[in-house]
Amino acid sequence: MKNDHQSDEETIIRQCREGDRDAYSLLVDRYKTMVYNVAYRMVGDEDTAKDLAQESFISAYSGLARFRFGSKFSTWLYSIALNRCRDHLRLTKETVSTDEITDIIPDRGVSPERAAATGQDKDLLQRAMETLPADYREVLVLKHIEELDYQEISAITGTGIAALKVRAHRGREMLRKVLEGSGVTHG
Amino acid sequence: MALLLCFALPSWTIAAGDLASDGINKALEASPLSRTEQAEVHAKAVSAVNAGVPREDVELILSRAISRKADAGTINRFLDTSVSAKKEGLPLSPVLDRIEQGLSKGVPPERVAIASERLTAKLAEARPLVDALIRDGMTPKRSGEREMAIEASARALEKSIPPEEIKGMGAAVQGRRGSLPLFTSSVDTATYFAGSGMPAATASRLVRNAVDKGYSTRDLDSMVKHMDAEMKRGARPEDAAAKMERGNMQSEPAMDRQDMRRDMMNDRSGGAGPGMGNRMK
């Protein structure tokens, strides 16, 4: 199945290169949810996520001539999307000071289980994610939400696997602490 | 000799019916119906087949109804509805489908009977509406398109979408020189929204606006998915509608793509899928 997928992606990419713009919509349709969700998890705002996701596809299209067959289109797309998100975050300086972290969780008495039961889980998770440094957030999104392996995450982010694992470890611990509302770690 | 034939004839007919309707017999024999009831149902079943209702469907409906413990009266209602739909020249497949579906899903047989009778009535109401559109130029290009349009309109009427609104959607599709399948998709989309809790007028307005903007069948499907996702997140239908309208106002669909397709395919316009009426079989 994976081979079929890749080979028909290759076909589409070739078609686009040959002038069939419309064929690209098939790739967009296939990956739009993936790219949009990664962007949303990184920047935390739907409209911004949509813009960044769309820009990623447009950017990928322009670069199709350079795409090397044999590699996965999704890997490339993820990396374009994450670069855009990083640029955006840097520009808007979306870093939260550790003092603000305690304000983000509105009711520290609410346990994660109870929050889950009342459906507040998702927003809670997202808000908690946003307190993490961007590079920790990235790895957690790719590893546990997108469920990629470290090999692929390394290809996407251009970072070595060992470093990625350190970020994942630290990211998980930080996220856990934020979610449990029990104190805050610095750095 | 003639007298003998007179007496013989009816039993020949029944015998001939028996040979052809072994499945019907089997189903009835296994049922808890009384002999009289069995005979009555049997006769109705045979005449249904003779009237043109496919034997396979008659047998299936009988056996399912019996396994769902339907009483004879209800079974007869199934057969009667099928026959009247057939005799009135209404699309038969949706009626059979509804009966078979309801019984398979374990819906109480009486409810299934009510639902299929209701559908038949709505099909009758929907037919002139669709035929008017066809007369006005929305010609079916493939077999089954007319029937699908009638079925879609009937379902819309079931969801209390008024005929005027359905006509309004027809007008919107005509305004885009759209096809019958596009009309069917539009009506289906409005029906889905109305079924999700949106007021009928809002649902059809949303769809009319989408059609006015040139949305294809695929775009309409997209709206259904979007609505679905919103509802899953707990949004109320009105809010989802409002959000979609804002989305509508902000963006145009890929018109270029549609125009290109229209040029390349000279016997179609509008919808991406040909949507052949395969619900009719």
Added chain:
Amino acid sequence: MDNERDILHKILDGDAGEDEKTIISRSMETDPGLREEFTGLMHTVRMLEKSERREAPVFFTAEVMKKLPKRSPSVLSRLREFMFNSRVLRWNMASALAMAAILVISLVSVSRLHRAPDMTVASAPGEAATVRLTYYSPQARRVAVAGDFNKWKTDAHEMKGADGMWSIDLKLKPGVYSYSFVVDGKSWVPDPGAEAYEDDGFGSRNAVMRVNI
């Protein structure tokens, strides 16, 4: 303690060996702090794994297509004209739509949630196409598809299951079909990955699929 914490993370990464897991379970028996930490981390990861995927906004694709540059990303743009012509000759809309149908396929990544139906298509118009339906349910013991194409029989199209992933390939002529999954012979579940839905006339929903030429 640090070493144990490292192993916890290895477990969460799916990298831990059996002996490492044994070490940890033994330690957790006597160390409630470690147990708490493990549980907390597991819960955190579960939250991430179960987090809901939002649908891309409506018309996302249409908007992207509108904004694409006019020039194709062609390496050999001089051949573009020729390519365009040969495209018209080589394909008709039928095969172009076939390509479109192929790619109503779901995402490549292994899904823990349900994904859209896979549709591959025969080349001749009017011929039956093969449609793949998938459904993820680790708890189900059997799953079947019932729809208007098989008169809603719950035993005619059984899906094959492996590791909670159920699938079936259906051969269907072009058209629009209503269908639903039937889990363990009694629960009717409209395909969560379907393109569209409809009311079934009995207060429930069916999934709807379009099979194109």
